[in-house]
Amino acid sequence: MDYTLFGHPESGHSYKVKLALEVAQIPHHYQVIDIGLPHQARPEPFRSLAKFGEVPLLLHQGQAYVQSNAILLFLAEQTGRFGGESSARLARAREWLFWEANRLGLSLAHLRFARRFDALAYPAGSLVWFERRYDADIERLAYELRDGRRFVLDDEPSIADFSLCGYLYWADQAQVAVPPTVAAWLANISQLPGWAAPYTLLARSAEAR
Ligand SMILES: N[C@@H](CCC(=O)N[C@@H](CS)C(=O)NCC(=O)O)C(=O)O
Secondary structure (H helix, E strand, O other): OOEEEEEOOOOHHHHHHHHHHHHOOOOOEEEEOOOOOOHHHOOOOHHHHOOOOOOOEEEEOOEEEEOHHHHHHHHHHHHOOOOOOOHHHHHHHHHHHHHHHHOHHHHHHHHHHHHHHHHHHOOOOHHHHHHHHHHHHHHHHHHHOOOOOOOOOOOOOOHHHHHHOOOHHHHHHHOOOOOHHHHHHHHHHHOOOOOOOHHHHHOOOEEOO
16 A cells, blocks of 8 residues: 545545545545644644645655645546546546636635635625636536536546535535536445545545555
8 A cells, every 4th residue: 555645524625536546446544634733733744745735645655746636637547547548538537627626626615615614714705706606617517417427528437526526515515506417426426436425535544445
């Protein structure tokens, strides 16, 4: 076992990577980092290796990988699965990862943070902006799934699914609606062997397998 994931139970970005490791059945260690601590108080080796000071961080063979979607691309390449089967499929998955980082991973993650933790951290009007953005984002995702395919690229799961679902199991915390097509797709992901809800997968430091 040469993978160690550093994450946090309230981090949808960590969930994306943890879910990928579980569904891919990649043996790994998992360590919770207390992101409530100042950066300099966080434990080693996380403090030195987390280039941007954030979870998730994946360690593999002494090399540190950061940024959830970049880590997902790395795992697809490592496994040759979940988008890594061909350069064409990886290219299609990559488009969704870049879209997620700028759209759903922004709008939904901020709405959820504001409504679960700290609405006062956001300037007046900004939550309305995030809500409008979320409405457009979820509509776009629902449009993609309109033909009833099981997953975002086709009928097989990919890193695009792991990325896009990162915060969607917490839609209730963000107080946003999820259209039926998107709910059906989330249900398909939740039937994958290895799937568990975010708090279950991210709860505590453990040797996962
Ligand atoms: N773009 C990054 C975002 C990561 C991120 O925002 N991590 C948060 C938790 S969800 C974090 O570590 N916050 C604590 C900090 O920045 O000190 C990714 O996709 O991995």
